[in-house]
Amino acid sequence: MDAQFHSHDQLLSQGPRLQLPPPSERRQRRELWGATLEEVASALNVExxxxxxxxxxKYAADAADTYAYLRLLNAFRDQLPTGYEPDWAALRNPPTPPARAAAGSGIPAQGTSGGTEAKPARRGASWTQDERDWLRAAFLDGTAVPELAASLGRSERSVRWTLYHLRLIPFPADDVPDPRPKAEKPKAYTVEDKRKSYPHAYAPWSAEDDQLLAERCGQGVPLAELSREFGRNEGGIAARLKKINAVGPAAEEARELGGDGPGAAL
Known part of the structure; x- marks a missing residue:
């Protein structure tokens, strides 16, 4: 009997052998709880x-992170309310779009004039978390991309790219511009001429430059301001933001602009 107890103690002393649920169940538990991916990442102190x-x-966490993640997933499962039935019909109604900014905020109101289609009111503006959350819910509810773009005041292209970054649609290959043919004629300017306006034009990018650029983009600095800070033209900044997969308003603007035209090396 003592030997049997010793075996029990030995097994218990090894601690639990952690096993996360399948990926589909991980996402299901989070979404049933109503938490966004960003909220769970913040709770676990990861990106x-x-x-x-x-x-x-697609990636295995270490033992400590796996324990914390499993504990949170189990809490989602164990604490979900089960003593009532929600109003399913009300839950399936299309969500209400986030409130638009007031007219005095600098964002033009949507509308048409003279039979001409108006430009998206929020074109080039950074996406808020409320907008992303609403976009996710509306898309999963079946709302088409044109209606999503109209409700948010965004271009359809910007909506598709945001859906891709939310991992809701495949890579929108049809939105990638065709490579532009290089001009055959020689440049009508010298490097010295360009550096009068952009001190670092044609200079190679260092690892420190890339890191600082990504940080400033993530802080919400717009494309024009980044151009002034780094002494390079906006085409060069946009191309670099795409190359290093930066995240932020300037990166969104770079994707809408293309970031590959003449001067992209500046």
């Missing part, structure tokens, strides 16, 4: 990209 990889089963 949203890392959290997305954990949830999809």
């Amino acid at each position: 949203p990209e890392t959290m997305a990889a954990w949830e999809d089963g």
Whole structure:
């Protein structure tokens, strides 16, 4: 009997052998709780990209992070209310779009004049978390991209790219511009001429430059301001933002502009 107890103690002393649920169940528990991927990432003190990889089963966390993630998933499961039935019909109604900014905020109101289609009111503006959450809910509810764009005051292209970054649609290859042919005629300017306006034109990018550029983009600095800070033209900044996969309003603006035209090396 003592030997049997010793075996029990030995097994218990090893601690639990952690096993996360399948990826589909991880996402289901989170969404049933009503938490966004970003909220779970913040709770576990990791980046949203890392959290997305954990949830999809594409990357294994270490033992400590796995324990914390499993504990949170089990809490979602165990604390979900089960003593009532919600109003399913009300839950399936299309969500209400986030409130538009007031007219005095600098965002033009949508509308048409003279039979001409108006430009998206929020074109080039950074996406808020409320907008992303509403977009996710409306898209999963079946709302088409044109209606989503109209409700948010965004271009359809911007909506598709945001849906892609939310991992809701495949890569929108049809929105990638065709490579532009290089001009055959020689440049009508010298490097010295360009550097009068952009001190670092044609200078190679260092690892420190890339890191600082990504940080400033993530802080919400617009494309024009980044151009002034780094002494390069906006085409060069836009191309670099795309190359290093930066995240922020300037990166969104770079994707809408294309970031590949003449001067992209500046």
